[in-house]
């Protein structure tokens with residue numbers, strides 16, 4: 001049955017307005033098939049334990065999302081859906097007992113839906129086989145596969161025990177494949193080979209699923225640059241790439257784009273032009289961060305918590321200290337390509353950009369001028385800004401939080417010093433299991449809860465190198481009011 005929603009609307013206009021609809025992908029079988037030899041190529045630092053990452057970690061994410069976004073699906077049913085007898089059927093997209101929410105939308109369902117259309121199925125099979133060097137025979141075999149099964153094959157790369165192409169284990173980070181900006185969707189142009197197929201799949205979903213039919217002319221794709229085709233094999237010209245973990249919609253008129261390991265300046269340049277041409281926003285700020293694995297996307301370095309509260313890694317923008325005791329330190333070892341930089345462009349005035357000296361200055365400007373905050377802007381630092389916890393906790397996504405509503409954010413339970421910092425800034429700290437119990441008993445309600453850091457189990461999830469910001473593609477947020 002094709003997922004329907006009478007009142008499906010796209011309008012993502014901030015990082016913190018009440019979250020009403022999002023796209024996610026729960027860990028599919030491919031995650032349990034990552035082999036050590038390929039873990040790095042497939043962008044995992046380690047292999048993960050599938051049953052734990054699902055049943056003991058990600059399912060909590062689904063439960064808390066449903067409680068906030070689609071409570072009828074879950075209220076009063078918590079014990080039943082979590083019982084051993086239920087065998088996780090509520091959480092398995094290919095199962096009859098699946099929640100099938102049209103607020104917390106599972107990509108795998110949408111993929112199976114579009115594959116019920118024979119023409120789309122044939123095109124997508126051909127595209128995937130072309131991308132993965134599949135044989136003509138494989139192509140024929142896949143076209144004859146049932147849509148629900150075929151969706152699983154596209155994700156896991158397995159037919160039975162046979163590996164036909166690599167899995168796409170990073171698809172759980174649905175943030176990175178596309179970003180809704182107001183009522184447009186900007187689709188990624190990945191830098192990493194491992195992230196290509198998932199982007200192809202979502203492109204087919206956005207262009208073919210009935211849910212998005214009213215938005216076909218609002219899908220923005222970044223084309224390949226002509227220089228790419230003309231360069232010779234020995235020239236290394238910069239590629240046009242943009243992964244949407246680098247894009248943040250901080251207000252309905254202002255988008256931030258990180259230039260990073262994954263998003264090139266050419267990619268950012270193309271995005272700015274397209275956003276201005278289509279009148280999506282009037283202001284785009286480019287934040288250049290070091291091209292390093294530990295800062296792969298902008299949202300690994302900071303995210304927003306409230307209109308005047310941000311969580312970030314402090315050390316990143318700190319000036320390199322010149323120590324006169326060490327004459328050589330004047331040279332510094334900061335390579336120019338790694339030097340952080342912030343430049344803001346306004347539509348119609350791109351020739352006179354505005355510069356910011358550091359992240360705090362920019363974020364304060366957003367809080368006060370874009371979001372009209374009247375309170376002092378507060379910065380909560382990763383690891384409480386203490387060495388070595390700052391960088392250790394940033395590595396396990398202390399800065400990568402998802403706001404369910406203003407001030408109520410999902411975070412990993414392992415970043416102790418960052419949690420301490422939140423406490424000192426007046427936040428309630430609660431473990432997700434306790435929160436769910438209290439929501440179920442009526443002791444707490446999603447409407448009244450405020451300024452809360454929800455701690456999520458993270459031992460396995462954090463090995464995949466992303467947090468809840470990465471694991472979400474917000475589609476609709478309410479306007480920030482009050």
Ligand SMILES: NC(=[NH2+])NCCC[C@H](N)C(=O)O
Nearest residue numbers: 043173245297464465466470
């Ligand atoms: N928006 C993000 N920070 N996404 C994290 C992605 C992690 C994933 N393993 C990768 O390297 O691609």
